[in-house]
Amino acid sequence: MDTFWTQPFVYYFLPAFFTLAVYSFLFKDNPWFKLAEHIFAGLSAGYYAGLIFHSVIKQQMFVPMVSSGRYDLVIPGVLGFLLFMRFFPKGRWLTRIPLAFVIGTTAGIMFLQQLHGLVLPQIKSTLLPLNDFGNIVIVVGVLTTLVYFYFSKPHTGVLGGVAKVGIWFIMIAFGAHFGYTVMARVSLLIGRMQFIFVDWLRLVS
Amino acid sequence: MANQGNKGFFTRLQNVDRRVLFVLIFASVIVPLFFPLKLPVPVTPETREFFEAVEAIPDSSIVMLPFDFWPSTLAETEPMAVVGLRHLFRKNCYVVGLSNVGMGGPSIADRLLDSIGGEFGKTYGIDYVNLGYKANYQAVMLGMGERIEDIFPTDHRGTPLSEIPLMRRVPNYDSVSFIFVVSDNVAVDYWVGLVNSRFGVPMGAGVTAVMAPKSLSFVQANQLVGLMGGMKGCAEYENLLGYPARATRGMDSQSIIHLLIVLFIVMGNVGYFAAKRKAKVEG
Numbered sequence: 001m002d003t004f005w006t007q008p009f010v011y012y013f014l015p016a017f018f019t020l021a022v023y024s025f026l027f028k029d030n031p032w033f034k035l036a037e038h039i040f041a042g043l044s045a046g047y048y049a050g051l052i053f054h055s056v057i058k059q060q061m062f063v064p065m066v067s068s069g070r071y072d073l074v075i076p077g078v079l080g081f082l083l084f085m086r087f088f089p090k091g092r093w094l095t096r097i098p099l100a101f102v103i104g105t106t107a108g109i110m111f112l113q114q115l116h117g118l119v120l121p122q123i124k125s126t127l128l129p130l131n132d133f134g135n136i137v138i139v140v141g142v143l144t145t146l147v148y149f150y151f152s153k154p155h156t157g158v159l160g161g162v163a164k165v166g167i168w169f170i171m172i173a174f175g176a177h178f179g180y181t182v183m184a185r186v187s188l189l190i191g192r193m194q195f196i197f198v199d200w201l202r203l204v205s
Numbered sequence: 206m207a208n209q210g211n212k213g214f215f216t217r218l219q220n221v222d223r224r225v226l227f228v229l230i231f232a233s234v235i236v237p238l239f240f241p242l243k244l245p246v247p248v249t250p251e252t253r254e255f256f257e258a259v260e261a262i263p264d265s266s267i268v269m270l271p272f273d274f275w276p277s278t279l280a281e282t283e284p285m286a287v288v289g290l291r292h293l294f295r296k297n298c299y300v301v302g303l304s305n306v307g308m309g310g311p312s313i314a315d316r317l318l319d320s321i322g323g324e325f326g327k328t329y330g331i332d333y334v335n336l337g338y339k340a341n342y343q344a345v346m347l348g349m350g351e352r353i354e355d356i357f358p359t360d361h362r363g364t365p366l367s368e369i370p371l372m373r374r375v376p377n378y379d380s381v382s383f384i385f386v387v388s389d390n391v392a393v394d395y396w397v398g399l400v401n402s403r404f405g406v407p408m409g410a411g412v413t414a415v416m417a418p419k420s421l422s423f424v425q426a427n428q429l430v431g432l433m434g435g436m437k438g439c440a441e442y443e444n445l446l447g448y449p450a451r452a453t454r455g456m457d458s459q460s461i462i463h464l465l466i467v468l469f470i471v472m473g474n475v476g477y478f479a480a481k482r483k484a485k486v487e488g
Contacts, residue, residue, distance in 0.1 A: 026227055044308060051307045056340050059358060109343045109399070117398020117428075125426035138425075176418050180435065184281065184414035186230075186462050187436040190455040191280020193234045204238050 016200045019192050141169040215483065218476025226469065233465055237457035244460050246453060251424050252441040255409040255431025259289075259385065264296045266382035267375055269406075271396065272304040272314040273342075273388040278413050279313070284439045284452040285411030286317050286387045292446050293385065294325040299371055300333040301381070303357070305342035305392045311335065311361045330369045337361030342392055343399065350378050350404045384408035393420060397428045411439060 021036035061077050064070040079098040085091040126142050128135040147159065148166030155163045197203050262268065270289060274282035293300055302318050304310025314335045322333050329335075336357040339345045348356040353375060354366045366372040374380060384406050386396050393410050401408055407430055412420045414435025423429040433442050436459060439452035 026224075048307060051338065052340060055307075055338055060339070063358065106343075109347070112403075113343070113395060113398035117402040118394070121402065121426045121428055122422060125422075173418070177415075180414040180417050182463070182466060183435050183437065183459065184278075186234075186459055187281045187414065187455065188278070189230070189280075190234055190436070190458050191451075193231075193238065193458075194280070194451060194455065197235070197238055 012200045016196055019196065023192075140165070145169050215476040215480040218472050219480070221469070221472075229465055230462055233461040234458045237461060238454075241454070242457045242460075244457055246437070246440045246444055246456050248441045248445060249434075249438070251421065251432040251434065252438050253431070253445065254424070255411075255429075255433060256292075256442055256445045258407070258409055258430035259292050259383065260296075262296065262298065262383050265298065266296075267299045267301065267371075267380050268293050269301045269303070269381050269384045271384070271386050271388070271392070272302060272310050272317070273306055273386065273390060273392040274310065274313070274413075275306055275389060276309040276313065278389040280455075281413045281436050281439070282387050282389050282411065283313070283317070284436070284443070284450060285433055286313075287321060287450065288439060288442050288446060288448060288452075289385045289387060289411065290317060290321040291324070291448055292442075294321060294327055294332075295446075298382075299374075301336065301371070301375055302333065303336040303345075304338045305345060306390070307338045307340065311337040315361060330364070331371055334369055334371050335361040343395055346395055346399045347403075350400070352377055378404045378406050381406055386410040387412075389413040389416070393423075397423050401428050409433075411442075 018036045018039075021032040024030055025033040057077075061073050065073050079101060082094045082098045085094040126138060128139055130136050130139060144162050144166035146166070148155075148163040148170065150159075150163075153159060198205075270286070270293070272286055274286075290300065300318065300322075302314045304314050314337075318333050318335055319329070322329070327333055336353070337360060339356055345356050353372070357366060359365050360369060360372070378400065384396060384400065386393050386408055388396075388410060389412070393412055393416065396408060396410070400406055409430045409432065410420060410423075411433035412435075414437070417432065417434030417438070420429065420432055420434070424432050433439050436452045436455050440449075440456045443449050443453050
């Protein structure tokens, strides 16, 4: 009995309660599931608001302004504030200014990341000598899949045959993804059961 | 009558009550917890390469460990962070922790760093540090390449970085020998695409099983030195390190549930084709 009461309530009992409340949905929708769902949504929103205020607005704007005289930080602060102008019909157009910054910088970073980080290295790693079965599979898979996504010509004749091979590669990739997804979801269940039986109830050492 | 009975059986094979599946899957998880089967966990080349790359880092190097995962995937990612920390602390590496996931990431990092650091007698601020979370991870990753202190003026506990002995030695990525990413989201793409490609820091990743097929392409392109894919990958790493823990323990259940799912897929297909054949024969 001691085991139950000496554990911190918040570390063990509450998580266990919410785990069981969520899993109760497997039987049917019920008030306990709804309670867990609503508490999760509310907590998440509150936690995020506090976190962003503390780690961004306070720590990266107010503190440097006050302690180091970084008054230039007023500019991003004002831009951030302008995003809230969408709630005022007359000033809604002002949100376009910060959005232009967000879209511009995001596009720049994404371009850099996609081109230098993904496209070029991945193309380079596909240019392989055809002296190995694995290399042949990679090259054939990439080429036939690309042909499948070429839609400017009807998929008939040779093009249709090659595209069909591409479909097979795509299906095998989907199968691999599905298999891994099953493993991931099962892992989550195992994790929760380990928590309940090992950490909370301590029925297993 | 016999035919109708068979047809009913094959139709039932395709329509097993989902609650029967739930009970079987629940039993498959619980029974191995109480009676471990200790099924073998063969090591895949990607995990071995990851382990060997970490093993090859010179002792006492500075390693960054981003805790880029949500509490919802702790079952997969926490054992990865734990095994990574054990490996790094065993080599007396200095660990710089941070998180690009605001919801729970920094506090999970704090808990694990303190707990595993404590196992190895490590001290906060000298052997390891938790920088915490900052919004917009693309900007965070790029900014740390210039000056970490600009992005994280203080650590997660509010101590200015200039007052933390470890961080005085880590102005940017130039001082970081390796990045041990543990992630359940697209952040790993950015570590590879922004940090590895631009700053050339070698890195390996522990990712959830859902992300493993995509992340394997980074290994094939030598952008990641290796990969831990899901609970299975983590169990492999735990065994290579000689610390079989939670992931290894969960693998018995994993194997049984996978067998069960294969069985049900086969049963469903047998039922489908047999019912179709019967319908055809009967016109």
